[in-house]
Amino acid sequence: MTTNISEEIKLRPLETSDNNQIALLANNIKIWNNVRDLMPYPYSLKDADEFIEFCTNEEPTTTFAIVYKGELTGLIGLTLQRDVYRLTAEVGYWLGEPYWNKGITSKALKLILEYGFAKFDLIKIYAGVFEYNKASQRVLEKTGFKLEGVLKKSVIKNNVICDEYRYGLLKELYIV
Ligand SMILES: CC(C)(COP(=O)(O)OP(=O)(O)OC[C@H]1O[C@@H](n2cnc3c(N)ncnc32)[C@H](O)[C@@H]1OP(=O)(O)O)[C@@H](O)C(=O)NCCC(=O)NCCS
DSSP states (O other): OOOOGGGGGEEEEEEEEGHHHHHHOOOOHHHHSSOEEEEEESHHHHHHHHHHHHHHHHHHHHEEEEEEEEEEEEEEEEEEOOGGTTEEEEEEEEOOGTTSSHHHHHHHHHHHHHHHHHHHHHHEEEEEETTTTTTHHHHHHHHTTTEEEEEEEEEETTEEEEEEEEEEEGGGGGOO
């Protein structure tokens, strides 16, 4: 009998002892090339410690470890928006390279949607993806997100200007 891997994927809050694994996985230019410059690179143990401390003080918790077979494989989080955008949240994620293309992030995204829509008064969860990041666009599409627009030349990464693809999922269209 084959095991459904999605049953082995869980989200949990970060723990102090996650620092080594986060630093090991996050210190990867292939991850950094696809995320905001706010994420450090090279990524040190101190960076991991500071990030974990920040997340463990979140109230409520919005950042989670993506755990596969008991191992931390990456991170996923919601950023709750403010002011007139307060009914929406942005989702962000990265996964360690050894775990890519197993369906782990797609499942993690489903889990955080479930959490986000149940816990907060949200009508939409969205994500912004650099135009060249086809894997992340695929993850969002597989999970039911729709391409809402292309923000032309809105990103500069590695000194190259590119478009941002903006994906959204409305709560009313979200199917558990
Ligand atoms: C994007 C990322 C999170 C995907 O995680 P993952 O667990 O490998 O994703 P999944 O396995 O759930 O799905 C990946 C999908 O992308 C597809 N894919 C992978 N590379 C691709 C490429 N170069 N072009 C097109 N599709 C691609 C896979 O085939 C798979 O689709 P399928 O199930 O239809 O075959 C991971 O690659 C990552 O962390 N990248 C760097 C950081 C990042 O991009 N973060 C997101 C910023 S918006």
